[in-house]
Amino acid sequence: MPNPKSLTLLGLETSCDETAAAVVRRTDDGQITVLSSIIGTQFEQHAPFGGVVPEIAARAHVEAIDAIAAEAMRAAGIGFDALDGVAATAGPGLVGGVMVGLAFGKAVALARNVPLVAVNHLEGHAVSARLGADIPYPFLLLLVSGGHCQLLEVAGVGACTRLGTTIDDAAGEAFDKIAKSLGLPYPGGPALEKLAATGDPSKFELPRALLGRKDCDFSFSGLKTAAARQAEKITDETSRADLAAAVQAAIARQLSERTDRAMKLYRDSHPGQALRFVVAGGVAANGAVKAALRKNCDDNGFSFDAPPLAYCTDNAAMIALAGAERLALGLVDDLDAVARPRWPLDEASALSHPSSSFGRKGAKA
Template sequence: MTTPQTVLGLETSCDETAAAVVRLHADGTSEVLSSVIASQIAAHAPYGGVVPEIAARAHVEGVDGITAEAMSQAGVGYDALTGVAATAGPGLVGGVMVGLSFGKAVALARGLPLIAVNHLEGHAVSARLGAQVDYPFLLLLVSGGHCQLLEVEGVGACRRIGTTIDDAAGEAFDKIAKTLGLPYPGGPALEKLAEGGDAERFVLPRMLLGRKDCDFSFSGLKTAAARLAEGLTSDDERHDLAASVQTAIARQLAERSDRAMAAYAETHGGQELRFVVAGGVAANKSVRALLQQTAAKRGFSFTAPPMAFCTDNAAMIALAGAERLALGQADPLDAPARPRWPLDQAAALANPTHVAGRKGAKA
């Protein structure tokens, strides 16, 4: 790349309407010119979780104004853009369609290339918004909807080496928080409740102990915590259960990451070993601290995005788009919105975690 790429990014895959402008310089460093996020927490709080129809409607009502605000804060006009990047999946497809359609309209009207970005790839590059993190690296992507360990060799080159077989870590945080009577969003509320609690008071199950792979499971932990929550009689017990849950989730993430680091070091001997943690759960201080200790023990550098870029945002989408655009990659205006879109398509086909015929939310 010899010239900077200045890209408008759009993110509408869940309950944040976000727009950002990011400039990728010729030396590979990035600069966030603006990042605007409109949260829908108040709209979804009465229901204890995200309602897809409400989210999609809010995206429709807000995307135009949020984009205008991002462009204004960036101090650039549309003529300064070199491309438009929009989340094309995975996510709540009604919301994904809003941001992707808006991005297509901007690209068509301004004669700009469109980059249809995988939301997970946005998280994968999010740590590169705040630091110079070179490829390749080992990535733990841990959020409300996803929990995966991936080898990231370069732009779009990801190999999955571990994934959750049921719930994501962030989903477990949120649902256990709900059983404790905490407000939405549950993850941050549970982290606050855990402060000062005794993390060893309650014995919670450690899942998949007999397996030697890097997969995760949080369903049993979630069920056990829900049953314990029903019998609590004091605030001290609630603090202790929250601390026990937080520690149990952090330990499982650290155990699987440690196993992945050992395997990664064998195949990347002689290279600088880098461990990156991204996604909303990366904002949890206890989780981040334990993962940092694990990385140090294995001789890996540790990088996590700045707190502002851990949860869903458009700056990470803009950067992912800019990196692809710098390689000459773009997408046609009929790029589809996808409710499911694995980063490692080969692994997803060879070893699917969710198959046709299953019932429940994951189906």
């Protein structure tokens, strides 16, 4: 095993429509240095379709992965002989893309005789805030992105307990699909936030999900449908901005309400401990969502942390860090590690309390 005093890993991320590679160095005293982080986007390829097309994404990853990884190594200023390991996303995600990055990682591990760490993409998001700040375990995590929406207790490396999850769509998917209904360009989430800045959220009344339940689960499909129907009737720019603002407020409100419940549960089960809250994932970059969650933290006595903007969306630095934390504990994978389209962080909860009814796969997580 390499010396855990200092671990340098190449990270690879290809779970959706970003081809990303990064080099991260981690020391056992908590110092984390991102030596490079390169992200190749596929916006132009997917824009005509208003969303990610899996086959197009997989082919684009194949075409880009070699150059992206080479650029990450060049920017880091090191050669492959300086690596202590390679970490690659092995799921969950679009499995064709996941296979590309994982296969490339296996090739590097085999050629350079270094350990392979097959990383859960969600675990990468879970540690992403640690790329910008010293955040000790344990903490309460809201993971909110285009494919995932979960509240989790994170006790340590690979030790996550699910408190709530979406029963249908993720918040980021709702942002993107409603943006498409409003005629906004892909990617829709940032475009909707920009339009919402000039709107009045009180002009539209949108449904509130799961009001009769007291758990921490989410649901955004009803909101998505209602907003799409409203969008069909809109003929002026002012109303488009008002609907965008109403959608953003509704998503932020639901995230805030469920987070408030989770904070109370977490506080009751961790008496006398420091209360830390982390929000991660692409939606963590949304200003209205951040403001609502900061208020939750103020009201419940939690600290607030989010990744730097560069690491909110999918990136390979978070995969490299998750891999380094696992490698420091001796947690490595064989070269027969498989790509997984679905891979829950808390597999016990996913099996005992599935979020979707029998016969449905449900959300990617």
